Amino acid sequence: MSTATMTGRSAARGETRAVPTVLGGLLAGTRAELLRLRKWPAVWVLATVWLLLNLTFAYLFNYIAYSTGSSGFSNEGVPPSALLPDLLPAAIPSVFTSGMPMFGGAIMFILGALAAGSGFGWGTWKTVLTQGPSRLSTFGGTLAAVGLMVVGVVAATLALDLAASTLIAVVEGQSIVWPALGTLAESVGGGLLIFGMWAAAGVLVGVLTRSPALAVGLGLVWSLVIENLLRGVGNLLSGIEYVTDVLPGTAAGSLAGALGAGGSDDPDGAPGVLTVLDGRPAALLVAAYLVVFAVVGALLMRHRDVT
Amino acid sequence: MTNTIVVTDRLTKRYGDRLAVNDVSLTVRRGEVYGFLGPNGAGKTTTLRMLLGLVRPTSGTATILGHAPGETGATARVGALVEGPGFYPYLSGRDNLRVMARYQGVSDNAVEDALRRVDLVERGGDAFKSYSLGMKQRLGVASALLGEPDLLVLDEPTNGLDPGGMADMRKLVVDLAAQGQTVLLSSHLLAEVQEICDRVGVIAHGRLLAESTVAELRGASTLLVRAQPVELALSVSMQVAGDDAVQLTDAGVRLELPEERAPELARALVAAGADIHEIRPTERSLEDVFFEMTTDQEENR
Structure with a gap:
């Protein structure tokens, strides 16, 4: 930089892009997508809605019912005193996933559908696919970034549950008994699988429909209505249950059920929580769905014309 | 180093029974400004999309910097603005470029340089959705310039610009060409291409009708x-x-x-x-x- 000419040249000619490797492209894509996802108000709205839902249904309503001695929301016939154990830190492993298969899952589906589907309308897929990383690296980066968002939401859920249950224990003068680390880890892992599966489903449907609105609509109808209807029909008509027993929602609900989300007295209590499958097959099925959704989405993105 | 940056051989794209691009064979040489000229719907954008690997050709081949379209060796060395700028509406112009900088593996300093070159530094902090059409277009060009690509592909870069903006855009292209930048520029505005291009390819109804220097074409x-x-x-x-x-x-x-x-x-x-x-x-x-x-x-x- 000793001469004016050189300074002029370096000002005119800036930093040059490198040709990325597969892994380098994946990392670059993950960093890029993380930046734009964490600055997206919609992501924060969805995360906040879930955390509020979780706090309200897992702790707030039950605590109000307990402290007022009434039997209110979804716990008719249960004596108020029986509600307290579920509100304490020791119960977190069983309470943790109770809202995840249906309501939390739907919200994660929306997150995935928005993250992948919006890019078609905005033209951002077209832009990011011409930056350098390959299509697979770019889509992988999106999946990884959505996955990290899911991890963040699950971690925040755990923190919130710990805070709420500890507060209730202190207020009620109960001795604080922490949950066993192993069972807590199982529940957190189950939560990650359930949320990860629904988010991957959202990404896939977002890619399939190329429209966030259509993807979100379809996803909500599927997870909140159609699966429940099919399971209802499955109870009446023999044969259909072979199909309904392995649907994504059934698998996620069974995984939550196996983790104790339904409560000991009423295993099917919380909406979406089921006991159709045992814990291990349910977990494997949820993981398999997650992988299949991600792989099909990647194949579609790789071969599809982006217009 | 080879002197041809882009070569296509009978590039064809068929949508149903409509031939959008029909047997287009064109060549873009290093250091030139190549004008891709034709009315709206002639097949310009479809051809450019095929060059960028966004759309697969039905038949024919294209080579960009020695690579097939869409290979990282090609896309990493090409900066493109195709059919309108596509950015995240909720992010600022600067953050949009930062996202692209992360994809490219260049630093945020390069983002400031790119904003400066299209005169968007002052409005860089505003949300993309609040930009005028011309500002969006300029951000698209800034994104294409990011990372100093060997080939700059600009699809109708003056779309939506007022006369002043058009003049600025032309000056930018001329300045880039003076620095040896290869530019492939599509336009339906003939006067624009006439002023700034070394060579032009004329396309209509999906067919390349002529390819030569502006002077040769005019006779x-x-x-x-x-x-x-x-x-x-x-x-x-x-x-x-x-x-x-x-x-x-x-x-x-x-x-x-x-x-x-x-x-x-x-x-x-x-x-x-x-x-x-x-x-x-x-x-x-x-x-x-x-x-x-x-x-x-x-x-x-």
């Missing part, structure tokens, strides 16, 4: 003579330029004669006793050539 310069009496002017013109090089038009007598021979023609006309009203050089604009070509093609269809 030789001509002289227009208005003199009385017309019959005398015509015969004198034929003596000077040759029988085949003279044409009688509504505007006057048109001669295929270089400008330097205008004085000779004037002397001959005066010596023959004709009254000269006007002798001036005329050049066909690219627009004239373009309409000639596309009309010919219409007639041949």
Whole structure:
């Protein structure tokens, strides 16, 4: 930089892009997508809605019912005193996933559908696919970034549950008994699988429909209505249950059920929580769905014309 | 290093029974500004999308910097703005470029440079959705410039710009070309291409009708003579330029004669006793050539 000419040249000619490797492209894509996802108000709205839902249904309503001695929301016939154990830190492993298969899952589906589907309308897929990383690296980066968002939401859920249950224990003068680390880890892992599966489903449907609105609509109808209807029909008509027993929602609900989300007295209590499958097959099925959704989405993105 | 940046060989894209792009073979050389010229719907954008690997050709091949379209070796060295800027509406212009910088693996300093080059530094912190069409277009160009690509692909870069913005965009392209940047620029505005391009490819109805320099396309310069009496002017013109090089038009007598021979023609006309009203050089604009070509093609269809 000793001469004016050189300074002029370096000002005119800036930093040059490198040709990325597969892994380098994946990392670059993950960093890029993380930046734009964490600055997206919609992501924060969805995360906040879930955390509020979780706090309200897992702790707030039950605590109000307990402290007022009434039997209110979804716990008719249960004596108020029986509600307290579920509100304490020791119960977190069983309470943790109770809202995840249906309501939390739907919200994660929306997150995935928005993250992948919006890019078609905005033209951002077209832009990011011409930056350098390959299509697979770019889509992988999106999946990884959505996955990290899911991890963040699950971690925040755990923190919130710990805070709420500890507060209730202190207020009620109960001795604080922490949950066993192993069972807590199982529940957190189950939560990650359930949320990860629904988010991957959202990404896939977002890619399939190329429209966030259509993807979100379809996803909500599927997870909140159609699966429940099919399971209802499955109870009446023999044969259909072979199909309904392995649907994504059934698998996620069974995984939550196996983790104790339904409560000991009423295993099917919380909406979406089921006991159709045992814990291990349910977990494997949820993981398999997650992988299949991600792989099909990647194949579609790789071969599809982006217009 | 090879001197051709882009080569396509009979590139074709069929949508159903509609041929969007039909047997297009074009060449873009290193360091030139190549104008890709044609009316709306001619197949320009589809061709560019195929070059960028966004759309798969039905048949034919393309090579960009020695790679197939869409391979990282090609996309990492090409900066593109295709069919309108596509950015995250909720992010600021600066954050949008930062996202692209992360994809490219360049630093945030490069983002500031790119914003400066399109004069968006002051509004860089505003949300993309609040930008005017022209600002969005400029951000698209900034994103294409990011990472100093070997080839810059700009699809209708002056779309939505006001006259001042258009002039700025032209100046930017000329400046880039002066620094040796290869630019592939599509446009339906012929005057724009005429001013800034070294070579042009003319496309209509999916077919490449011609590919050459602007000067070659326009052909030789001509002289227009208005003199009385017309019959005398015509015969004198034929003596000077040759029988085949003279044409009688509504505007006057048109001669295929270089400008330097205008004085000779004037002397001959005066010596023959004709009254000269006007002798001036005329050049066909690219627009004239373009309409000639596309009309010919219409007639041949």
